[in-house]
Amino acid sequence: MTRTFALSIAYDGTDFAGWQVQPGQETIQGTLQRAILRSTQQDVTVTGSGRTDAGVHALAQVASCRFATWTASTDALLKAINSRLPDTVVVTEVHDAPQDFHAIRDAIGKRYRYQIQVRQQRDPFGHRYRWRLRRNVDVAAMQSAAAKIIGHRDFASFESAGAARKSSVRDVRDCQVIPAPDYETSGHLAIEVEANGFLYNMVRNIVGTLVEVGYGKQTPAWIDEVLGQKNRIYAGQAAPPQGLFLKEVYYRPGFLPA
Amino acid sequence: MTRTFALSIAYDGTDFAGWQVQPGQETIQGTLQRAILRSTQQDVTVTGSGRTDAGVHALAQVASCRFATWTASTDALLKAINSRLPDTVVVTEVHDAPQDFHAIRDAIGKRYRYQIQVRQQRDPFGHRYRWRLRRNVDVAAMQSAAAKIIGHRDFASFESAGAARKSSVRDVRDCQVIPAPDYETSGHLAIEVEANGFLYNMVRNIVGTLVEVGYGKQTPAWIDEVLGQKNRIYAGQAAPPQGLFLKEVYYRPGFLPA
Numbered sequence: 455m456t457r458t459f460a461l462s463i464a465y466d467g468t469d470f471a472g473w474q475v476q477p478g479q480e481t482i483q484g485t486l487q488r489a490i491l492r493s494t495q496q497d498v499t500v501t502g503s504g505r506t507d508a509g510v511h512a513l514a515q516v517a518s519c520r521f522a523t524w525t526a527s528t529d530a531l532l533k534a535i536n537s538r539l540p541d542t543v544v545v546t547e548v549h550d551a552p553q554d555f556h557a558i559r560d561a562i563g564k565r566y567r568y569q570i571q572v573r574q575q576r577d578p579f580g581h582r583y584r585w586r587l588r589r590n591v592d593v594a595a596m597q598s599a600a601a602k603i604i605g606h607r608d609f610a611s612f613e614s615a616g617a618a619r620k621s622s623v624r625d626v627r628d629c630q631v632i633p634a635p636d637y638e639t640s641g642h643l644a645i646e647v648e649a650n651g652f653l654y655n656m657v658r659n660i661v662g663t664l665v666e667v668g669y670g671k672q673t674p675a676w677i678d679e680v681l682g683q684k685n686r687i688y689a690g691q692a693a694p695p696q697g698l699f700l701k702e703v704y705y706r707p708g709f710l711p712a
Numbered sequence: 713m714t715r716t717f718a719l720s721i722a723y724d725g726t727d728f729a730g731w732q733v734q735p736g737q738e739t740i741q742g743t744l745q746r747a748i749l750r751s752t753q754q755d756v757t758v759t760g761s762g763r764t765d766a767g768v769h770a771l772a773q774v775a776s777c778r779f780a781t782w783t784a785s786t787d788a789l790l791k792a793i794n795s796r797l798p799d800t801v802v803v804t805e806v807h808d809a810p811q812d813f814h815a816i817r818d819a820i821g822k823r824y825r826y827q828i829q830v831r832q833q834r835d836p837f838g839h840r841y842r843w844r845l846r847r848n849v850d851v852a853a854m855q856s857a858a859a860k861i862i863g864h865r866d867f868a869s870f871e872s873a874g875a876a877r878k879s880s881v882r883d884v885r886d887c888q889v890i891p892a893p894d895y896e897t898s899g900h901l902a903i904e905v906e907a908n909g910f911l912y913n914m915v916r917n918i919v920g921t922l923v924e925v926g927y928g929k930q931t932p933a934w935i936d937e938v939l940g941q942k943n944r945i946y947a948g949q950a951a952p953p954q955g956l957f958l959k960e961v962y963y964r965p966g967f968l969p970a
Contacts, residue, residue, distance in 0.1 A: 466836040511837070541839040578724040579769070579841065581799040 462547035489538035509695035574641035591668030598674035614655035663690035720805035747796035767953035832899035849926030856932035872913035921948035
């Protein structure tokens with residue numbers, strides 16, 4: 455009898471061509487599947503809750519996978535897989551899941567974090583994990599603009615081409631612009647967005663648009679206009695991938711063991 | 713008339729073959745000299761306060777260099793050099809220095825920081841900057857042992873082969889084992905060592921030795937024995953390079969403009 459697991463995975467996406475397996479490229483999914491094959495001799499498909507792009511990171515990506523046989527503990531499986539992973543990818547949790555658990559289909563929401571460094575000198579230890587802005591930003595204006603993103607809306611203006619979706623309406627539950635406690639000296643700023651689902655490049659497009667407001671090129675009220683146009687060309691440029699982290703994936707309460 | 717500058721430089725040493733220029737290898741010194749040549753058309757030797765090894769980082773390396781001609785401001789020079797440096801190397805300060813300033817000869821001390829992660833799960837975002845220990849350590853025992861390192865002593869037991877020195881006596885002014893405020897959850901621990909000068913691999917040999925004490929393989933009193941032997945074979949193994957940061961270089965007060 456097969457056994458289905460839910461994995462929680464953290465990774466530094468800098469040196470990977472994104473989540474999804476692609477011929478001739480190092481991907482997170484391919485790296486995980488190879489580690490599982492080598493450590494358990496089982497050829498398993500690891501289904502992520504979503505495909506992160508090249509250079510995008512995860513603090514807690516969730517993936518489902520079904521094993522033909524695994525009679526040892528979840529902890530033994532976690533250790534086995536981690537023993538074959540590179541330093542940049544780690545399985546942080548393994549849980550038994552319902553037989554038909556599917557990490558994409560069963561997800562009811564996600565939270566992303568986007569990290570920015572404003573104007574301070576380049577940080578050689580942070581460039582893999584932050585978008586560095588060349589000019590100061592008006593944080594209060596960005597916070598006002600972010601509040602306008604929240605709600606049940608058509609986010610077509612924030613969807614990059616390339617993905618087919620039935621609808622571009624999403625429920626954004628939270629959108630925060632969060633300066634670090636030491637913002638004055640570090641220039642560290644994060645933008646967190648939580649929604650029931652995301653369109654292609656939606657977070658990076660939102661971040662790029664909020665930065666236009668931060669630079670004073672547009673007012674917070676402009677966000678309503680952009681949303682109303684339902685056309686990608688009205689929003690700001692997409693922010694680069696290195697600042698983006700998939701922070702959390704949500705499932706129905708009790709659906710996955712804690 | 714030539715003009716001498718003192719540069720302060722931060723770098724992520726992970727992808728470099730150390731500080732010093734070596735044929736066919738990417739080094740920090742080589743990268744800086746090439747950036748200066750490209751941005752100022754001057755072929756300048758950049759003399760660091762010391763040679764960091766492959767994989768070792770710097771928060772504030774100091775280097776001296778003499779320009780045949782530079783009539784613009786120090787800030788213009790800083791911007792020119794940084795415009796040609798990769799993301800992993802940044803010149804954080806440029807100061808005018810006395811004509812004969814020499815970053816090695818004039819240094820009166822240095823402080824290194826060594827970063828450890830104890831036992832917690834692998835951190836894909838931290839592996840470039842921390843040595844990960846597989847077992848718990850006794851922090852209080854390591855702190856007692858560290859206190860025994862401080863003083864004017866012969867550190868021959870902590871000197872790796874490969875460097876010719878007149879004397880292996882050094883004045884260690886400080887040696888601290890510092891758990892992070894969130895140590896219980898993060899496992900982050902740092903060891904900082906300050907001295908008037910360091911022998912080859914001295915900090916990494918001290919750290920490896922303190923970890924032996926932390927593991928309970930030796931008592932803090934063993935440090936006195938190791939020092940007394942004046943022979944490298946009595947100390948612990950060298951800690952790996954990725955945890956080590958050159959944190960500060962000291963010069964005589966007033967010798968360099970602040």
